[in-house]
Structures are given as structure tokens and as C-alpha cells.
Amino acid sequence: MMLVTKPVAELCALLIDELHGELPSRIFATLLSKGRSTLPQLSQYTSMTLRQLRHGVAVLLQHNLLFYHLDPGTEFAFYEANAEHAYNLVRTGKILEMIDTSFGAPAKDVMQSLLLSGQTRISDLVAAYQDKIEQATKAGGIVGDEDDFGAETNGVNGDSHPAKNTGPQVKSTAHLNSIICRLVEAEVIDVVHPKTFESSHDVLKTVEKEAMDKHFPAGIKGNKAKIELQERIAEGLRKVRDECKSLKRKLEQNGSAAKRRKLFTGVGMTNGTYEEDIDPALDPKQVIRINYEKCLVDLRNRRLVQFATDIFGETTAYVYGVLLKLLTKDLPRCRSDPAMDVGEDKDDDDEKGRRSVTTDQILDNLKTSVDLSLGIGKAEKRQISSAAAEKVELYPPKKKVLIAEAEVDGEASPDEDEDDSDSSEESDYDSDYKAPTTNGVNGTHGTKVKFDESAAPKERRLDRPTQLRQHLLLLSESRQHFVRHCGPNEWTVDFVPLINALREAELDSVIERTSGRQGLRLVRILRAKGKLDEKALPNVALMRKPELQQKMLEMQTAGFVHVQEVPRDLKADVKKSFFLWFCDVDRSLNRLLDTSYKTMLHCMQVLEALRQKERDVLETTKRTDVRGREKDTMRKEYYERYSRFLECERKLFAQVMRLDDFVSVLRDF
Amino acid sequence: MASTKMADDSAKLQILKDALYEEIRQHGSETRLFTQRDLLDLNIIPNNDLLLLVRVVQGLTDDKLLVGTTNHHAGLAWRWRSREEAKKYTSLPNDETVMVYSIIDEAGADGIWNRTIKNKLNMHEAVVKNCIKFLESKGYIASMKNVEHPNKKMYIKATLRPSERATGGPWFTDGELDTAFISELEGIVFEYIKTRSAYRSSQVQPTAFSSGGTAKPPKKGAVTADSTTARGTKRSATDISTDDTSAPARGGSAKSRHVFLPMPAGYRHYPTVAEIAKFIHDTGITNNTTLGEADIQQLVDVLTYDGLIEPVRVGRRRGYRVTRAMKQDTVPFQKRAKEREAGIGLDQPLAPGPEPLSNGLTEAPCGRCPVFELCEEGGPVSPSNCVYFLQWLDVEDLPKAVAPNVALPP
Numbered sequence A: 001m002m003l004v005t006k007p008v009a010e011l012c013a014l015l016i017d018e019l020h021g022e023l024p025s026r027i028f029a030t031l032l033s034k035g036r037s038t039l040p041q042l043s044q045y046t047s048m049t050l051r052q053l054r055h056g057v058a059v060l061l062q063h064n065l066l067f068y069h070l071d072p073g074t075e076f077a078f079y080e081a082n083a084e085h086a087y088n089l090v091r092t093g094k095i096l097e098m099i100d101t102s103f104g105a106p107a108k109d110v111m112q113s114l115l116l117s118g119q120t121r122i123s124d125l126v127a128a129y130q131d132k133i134e135q136a137t138k139a140g141g142i143v144g145d146e147d148d149f150g151a152e153t154n155g156v157n158g159d160s161h162p163a164k165n166t167g168p169q170v171k172s173t174a175h176l177n178s179i180i181c182r183l184v185e186a187e188v189i190d191v192v193h194p195k196t197f198e199s200s201h202d203v204l205k206t207v208e209k210e211a212m213d214k215h216f217p218a219g220i221k222g223n224k225a226k227i228e229l230q231e232r233i234a235e236g237l238r239k240v241r242d243e244c245k246s247l248k249r250k251l252e253q254n255g256s257a258a259k260r261r262k263l264f265t266g267v268g269m270t271n272g273t274y275e276e277d278i279d280p281a282l283d284p285k286q287v288i289r290i291n292y293e294k295c296l297v298d299l300r301n302r303r304l305v306q307f308a309t310d311i312f313g314e315t316t317a318y319v320y321g322v323l324l325k326l327l328t329k330d331l332p333r334c335r336s337d338p339a340m341d342v343g344e345d346k347d348d349d350d351e352k353g354r355r356s357v358t359t360d361q362i363l364d365n366l367k368t369s370v371d372l373s374l375g376i377g378k379a380e381k382r383q384i385s386s387a388a389a390e391k392v393e394l395y396p397p398k399k400k401v402l403i404a405e406a407e408v409d410g411e412a413s414p415d416e417d418e419d420d421s422d423s424s425e426e427s428d429y430d431s432d433y434k435a436p437t438t439n440g441v442n443g444t445h446g447t448k449v450k451f452d453e454s455a456a457p458k459e460r461r462l463d464r465p466t467q468l469r470q471h472l473l474l475l476s477e478s479r480q481h482f483v484r485h486c487g488p489n490e491w492t493v494d495f496v497p498l499i500n501a502l503r504e505a506e507l508d509s510v511i512e513r514t515s516g517r518q519g520l521r522l523v524r525i526l527r528a529k530g531k532l533d534e535k536a537l538p539n540v541a542l543m544r545k546p547e548l549q550q551k552m553l554e555m556q557t558a559g560f561v562h563v564q565e566v567p568r569d570l571k572a573d574v575k576k577s578f579f580l581w582f583c584d585v586d587r588s589l590n591r592l593l594d595t596s597y598k599t600m601l602h603c604m605q606v607l608e609a610l611r612q613k614e615r616d617v618l619e620t621t622k623r624t625d626v627r628g629r630e631k632d633t634m635r636k637e638y639y640e641r642y643s644r645f646l647e648c649e650r651k652l653f654a655q656v657m658r659l660d661d662f663v664s665v666l667r668d669f
Numbered sequence B: 001m002a003s004t005k006m007a008d009d010s011a012k013l014q015i016l017k018d019a020l021y022e023e024i025r026q027h028g029s030e031t032r033l034f035t036q037r038d039l040l041d042l043n044i045i046p047n048n049d050l051l052l053l054v055r056v057v058q059g060l061t062d063d064k065l066l067v068g069t070t071n072h073h074a075g076l077a078w079r080w081r082s083r084e085e086a087k088k089y090t091s092l093p094n095d096e097t098v099m100v101y102s103i104i105d106e107a108g109a110d111g112i113w114n115r116t117i118k119n120k121l122n123m124h125e126a127v128v129k130n131c132i133k134f135l136e137s138k139g140y141i142a143s144m145k146n147v148e149h150p151n152k153k154m155y156i157k158a159t160l161r162p163s164e165r166a167t168g169g170p171w172f173t174d175g176e177l178d179t180a181f182i183s184e185l186e187g188i189v190f191e192y193i194k195t196r197s198a199y200r201s202s203q204v205q206p207t208a209f210s211s212g213g214t215a216k217p218p219k220k221g222a223v224t225a226d227s228t229t230a231r232g233t234k235r236s237a238t239d240i241s242t243d244d245t246s247a248p249a250r251g252g253s254a255k256s257r258h259v260f261l262p263m264p265a266g267y268r269h270y271p272t273v274a275e276i277a278k279f280i281h282d283t284g285i286t287n288n289t290t291l292g293e294a295d296i297q298q299l300v301d302v303l304t305y306d307g308l309i310e311p312v313r314v315g316r317r318r319g320y321r322v323t324r325a326m327k328q329d330t331v332p333f334q335k336r337a338k339e340r341e342a343g344i345g346l347d348q349p350l351a352p353g354p355e356p357l358s359n360g361l362t363e364a365p366c367g368r369c370p371v372f373e374l375c376e377e378g379g380p381v382s383p384s385n386c387v388y389f390l391q392w393l394d395v396e397d398l399p400k401a402v403a404p405n406v407a408l409p410p
């Protein structure tokens, strides 16, 4: 959940200004600062006319940036700012790019239309595209759609105009139909229903009231009833939430949907010769919108792939990406909502446990062009732990991978947990692994035969499934626990601890970049050891005392470490007190989150200032005779200023998005 | 008569004293405690005459050749002191000096703070000072530094070497943390772990780096000269390639780039602390300092905290491996060692490992801005007059905004 601080509020207002103009932005900012208000109240706060306000509010509602609530019997509805959605505007570019890579350019085009027009009736969307397609055919396929769709978002999205010289992306209504179906099935698009416009608070109140009226007309008595009420409420909330998915369910029940999907994944998006009409399941009156929750799941996958790239390299990360995509296909959101998903969790605990992917599934989805032999070092068979060798074959135990090794390796496996940190038994281990017999023992399992065949003494050539397993095992052996080997050839990801590791890594890179490697060292010492007296630090960190003290103070100011004073006696003489240093990762991260919002805001404000400075140039480019032909029509000096401005704009937006990457990790994933 | 008897007696006593003292010395070091029973069992005192023993021991104690202590296991007990030491004691001019000397003596290799002496003996400060001055002038005691209390004036018996606790162990030289030594060793340990925990691959990687090698042809002399400036700091991609091509083992194949790759899961040869310690010992780098496994562990821990390496357990073996293997520098360490022998780059601290990761926050100027807290639209420093951003955007030629009082970041 997002905390709306002052920088966040300003940022949201600027983003809305950027995309939807000043009027809606002002209304939004007022709503953020004044809280929920009616139109007359708004008019009082802003001294705008009711007409202006109605227009602005309509725009905001269209884009799901407001909640409203009408109490029965009252005249005016209350409006409330939806800061979360406003913030999501920053992700527009990223989401489009993601749709582009996963669903193709035509799907991106449809998404873009939806982003621009806000929630849209399916019939309107179809009509708009029919127009475009017609125009395009008339113009012989040269005219793109930039005037309608490309230009305005260009800025925020930070991507340059896609090269669209082959006519419209969407070739026919049938094509459009199948795109919508695919996007709905992938849950990145869902349907709007009346409750969509109510804030979670209002929804909760309604659901609560319904539950009370229906199940507890006589009021609540006792703890049991209370718990039951909680469950009823959670159930009610889930029902509301699932309404958005009604269209998806309808499509899934519809046999033709499955057929169509097959057609598309099979044939690809090369051209639109499909002569189907709009799917009957797509009710033309239904209003659809972008589902940011699901988009975030995909964005999270991308970030994790990036993380894996940083740690292992591209090939392993690619495998990981395929795994994640398969694993999260039906995952509706990054984090479960404690208010709703408590009961659910219990119900399908097994279901969740079974959320895993098999090696074969991954193999089936790997691009054939990818060479899996890259990215992992070679080792002779005897250099690999016999236990790990077993893993490369078929039956790893249904536990964390590292633990698995105990069972094969150890005559003395019971004390496995105890010798956690000592290396005293190495010699014994050494003799153990030099003995070739261990391999022999493993080889007795039937499934090993394949491995042995391919294991030519020195330079063994591994087959593709084995190579794939190597990557997967590498991922599961990592300290960050990218993957859990959860069953024979089954793989899953525990997102919560993994994201925590990612957050820590982000924090670490900020610390290392700002306070240097020694700063990082000190923080990680504290993280490992808990609270430490200042006197104990130099010895662990192998740093000189004065430097260390200075570093600690510097990092305290930056919010990376915190100090606690412990008085030695009752008199609490400061000179005699102990000072205990510690670090609180969450606290540091929260502070960084604030810094990020503020930095994003600064980027936008710098952009505003630049715009102000280049006002005259930008005015010129707005003229219809100049627009689109800037280079030819503008004076050279003006054009240079203009292109320099565009460059700055691009850089600043790109930075805002990079910052959002960071915010996403800290807050949403 | 009586006097001759006395003289006789004292001569006899002297003989017994000498005999007992020599016998005691045969039976243990200066730290061994002898109980009364032990002394009788030496069979020097005839007839197990307790009274006589008491007299003999008293005599030896007076001569400072025996030191009595009360030990809570054995009760009263004694340990012996060498004759030279005893002579020092007996040569001291007065009781105060003896007391001061003996308290310093007792403190042993840890040394003792002059304030503690004063407090323990409950003497006047001036008296203690005088005694210390005398003892120092005689060369019996010396002042020392204790790393744990660098500001305290400490004294130690001149014949002793300060204990590890006082000197700070192998990482200290003259009471100062020897950071140059530490970072050199860190570099070596890191290099050792890196090359033994990751696979050096010469696969042709489809990266932009591959052309870097040909841009600067390797020149034997030029490289070393180059490295004086490039060493120690992070090497750029081109540096890596040039270093690589000049490495003698690589011969002429300048096209493919070496990278480190992670080892397959279950790799069982990640180096352990014991192995690292042995390696360090065998290289003889630490010529006059002895480093134990615990010391190496300390160093390895620091590298772990730095995020350069990480512990891995495979089976019951706890080894260490390099993090982010593919991002590691492939310049072999021997090459650097050679440079060091040639006296090049000795002044540069080794900074092992790749650049830290970056993110949106560290890249933006605000992430490193000294006036971040003050910066606000409408305030004295604001984004619309921010010089850092102009610099970052590379548009400095735009008319400078009105914040000249903000210093540019270095």
C-alpha cells in the first residue's frame, strides 16, 4: 500500500498534468490534500465552475483515477483520489514494452489505445479500430495512427515512435478480437464493474454491512462469530475482486476461446487473415481497462530476470525467465491481500504448494536458438558432489536442495545441522569424495544410465535436458534462493524471501555507491551480528577506529545505520553510555522509498523548468504546419534547441522509470 | 658460641635454600605453582621438617627468589623467579619501587595503565611517577601502546614482548592497524578464491568487449607503464582486454575474451578457510607475521561482508566462492604480483571485485546530492535551479540558473 506523502502527491499531480492536462491535475491535487469531497466542496476549494469540475472529474473517472461513493438518499457523490492508479501512470511505458515483447506489437497498440482512452466500452474500441483500418486501407497503408495515439504518450512512455510504416498494427476486427481475448485471458485486461469505482474502504464497509445483515441479523456474539464474520467478509471481498475476472471466466468456458488461443500461439502474429467475428463472449457493452495488478506480476518477473542476469549471466537468466513466466501464468497479483486471502490461503494451500513447473514444461518453452551450454563452467564428474550428481539425475528429495546433500554424503548425516559452520571435518570429507565408489553407488539407480553414457571421461557433452537442469540447479543453489527444487523435476519460486533478497541487494548497491565498500561492510556486519558496541566493530571490520567512526556517522545521517544509547547507570551520563549500532533494513528501505519519490518529483520538476525555459521553441512545434516536420520547417538554431530538449526529456523520463523500477521492488513486488 | 651457632645455622639455611631453589627450578617453569606438599616432596628438607621448610621458604621469598600467591585451588603456593630478576628486585631502593615493579611484573605481557598502578597501590601520584621514572631509567620497564586503549599510558616489563591482545594481533604494526598489509592480503585471498571458485572460460562471448583487444596492440613495455596509472582503480573493459592480450600465456589469439563462469551446482572444490590459510602460508607473503586459520577467517569474513565472496556448503564442506562470477576481472594475479616485485603499483591499494550494481536512485543526481534535504520547489535550492541536474543532462551551456552558492560535486 502506498503512503501518500507530500512528494507522492505532487508527483501524482504532475503525472496527471503530463497525460491529461492541468484541469484534472488540479482537481486531483485538491482531492489529495482535502480528502474526499463532493462537487460543491470542490468548487469551493478550487474556485472552478461546476462545469469545469464536471469535465475534469469525468476525465479522471475515465482513467480510474478517482473513487466515488454515493450514499443512498444523498444528492452529491463523494470523490476521492486514487493515488495508486495515478502513480501507475509512470509505468505506462514499461507496461507497453512488456506487452510488446510478450504479445507482439499489435497487442501493444491495443493496450496503448486503452491507456489513452482509459476504460473503454468494447464496442467503442472496435469502432475506433474499424475507422483506423478503413482509413489505412484508403491511404494505401502509409498513414500510421500517430496523430491519434502515438504522439501524446510519447513523452511519458519514453519510447520513440515505433517505426510504423506498414500500415496499422491491427489488421481487422477479427484480429482485434483475438488480441482482446488473449489480453483478457492473460488478465492484463479486465472488466470494469460498479464496485471498481469504490475505494477499498467503501467496498469493505458495504461488504461488512451485507455480511452482517445476511448472517448476523442479531448481532455478533462471541469469538467464534467474530471469526466467522471475518471469513464472510473476506469471502465477500474476494467476490467483488473476482468480478473483474468475469470476462476471463466466460472466455475460458467458451470452447472457441481455447481454440482461438491455440491458433494464435501456434501460428503467431504474422498477419491478420482471420475471418472470425468478434467473439460472442465479448459483450460490446462491457467496459474494459488495464489491470495493473497483473501487469506488475510480469514486471516483477522481468526484474527478477534482471537480478539473475546480474548474478549468473544471461543464459541462466533466460532459463529463469521462462520458468517465471510459466509459474506466474495464473498468478493474479504479486502479493496476496491479508484482508482477503487469509481464508483462501487455507483452502487451497495444497493448490499453492503445487504451483510449480516441471523441467519438461520449461524445455518445451525454450527458444531452440538458445545455447544452454553457455554460462556455466565445466567440471569433471568427480568434482561434483555425488549428491549434486544425483540431483542432475532424477530424484531429488522434496526439500531444499542443499539439505538434500546430507543424505547421500553423510555416513554421519544426523549431525548435519550441527556442523553448520565448521570445516574441521574436511579431511574426512576429502577422503570421502576422492573415493570413486560414491559415483558407482549413485550409478545403481536406473535413471543414471543416461548420464553415464554421455559422461565421457573429460570433456563430456551434456544433452539439452541435462544442461537445462544445470541452470536450474545453479539457480536453486544460490544464496538468494531464486528457485526451489520442490519435487522430482519440479521447480517453484518462493517470492517473499526472494524479493527480500532483492530488496537487500538494492539497498546494498545504494550503500556501496554512496558510502563505499567499507560502508557496505559495516552495514552487513551489523546485519549479521545484530546490535554491536562501537568498540567491537573495528576488530570485525578490520578498519581504523577514526575512519570507522566517521563512516558510521555518515551512514547514520543517510539512514543506513541507527544507534541506540544505553546508559551505564541510573544517572545516564552520556559520557559513560554505551552506543550500540544496529541496522534496520525496513527502516532504511522506507527512507530510500521516500528519497525515490522525491527524486522522481525532482526529475519531473526539472523537466517543467526546462519546458519553461524552452517555451518559445516548444510553442513553435505546436503549430500544425510545423508539427511532424520540425526539422525542415524550423530555423536551425531552434531545431537544435528543440532536439536537445527532446534528448533531456527522454533522459529525464527514462530516469523516472528507472526510479520506478526501484520503487516497485521496494513497495510492490 | 651463640653467634657461631647462629652463623652455623644460617650457613646451613643458605645451603638448604640453594638446594631447594635449584630443585624447584628443575621441576617446572616460572609459572608453575608449588604447594607446600610439592616442596616437601622434593626431599630437600630433612625429616619433612615443616618448620624448617617455612624458614627456608621465607628466606627465599625475602631474597625475591620465590613469590608467594594464594591460589584458590591449592591454597598458599609459590612460584620461582630467576636470579637476575630477583637481583633487580633486591637492587631497588625502596619498598614503593618494589611494589610498583612487582605490580607491573604481575601484569605480564598485557601491560598495565599507570592510573591502575596508582589506584591499586593507593599511592600518591608523584610517588608512583618517581618510581616509574626510576625503573625506566634502569631499563627494567618500558612504556607500551595498547591498541584497545591507545590513549592510556601503559607499562610493561622491559624483558617482555607485548601480548597479542595489547598489540592487536597480526593486523597491527606498532599499535596501528596495518591497512596496507590487510588490503594487500585481501587482494591475494580474493584472487585465490576467485580463480578457484569460478570457471575460466575462453568461449567467444557475443559481447561488445571482443573488439577491445585489437584496439590497443599489446606492447610489453607499454603495458607496465600503462598499469601504473590504471592499476588499483576499476579497470574499464578495454583495460581488461589489453591486459588479457599481453598475458604471456595467451599468445596471439586476441579475439576471444575470457570470462569467469559460475561452477555447476554441487561443485565440491570451493576453497575452504584451511586451504586458503595453507596457500597463504606456502606463498610466504607474510614473512614475519604468522597468520593462523582464525586470522584468515577474519579476512575471509571481511570479504564476505564486502559482498565479494559468499560461503557455500556442499555436503559438509564449507567453502567460499566469488559472487557475480561473470562480472569478474580475468587478469591473472601472478601478473600483478610480478608488477609488484618490479615495484610498480605498490602504493595502490588493491580494489578487488567488480563495480557495484546501480539503480535508478544511485544514478540520479539527487541520490548523491548534498543539499537533498533542503531541496524543494520554492525553496532556496530547488529542482528548477539545480546545477547538478544541468550537469547530468549535459546542458551546462544553457544559462546557469540562480544557485551559484551550491558547490558542484567533485
Ligand code: SF4
Pocket (backbone or CB within 6 Å): A602, B365, B366, B367, B369, B370, B371, B372, B373, B375, B376, B381, B382, B383, B386, B387, B388, B389
Ligand atoms: S539540488 Fe538538484 S540534485 Fe540536489 S536534490 Fe535538488 S534537484 Fe536533486
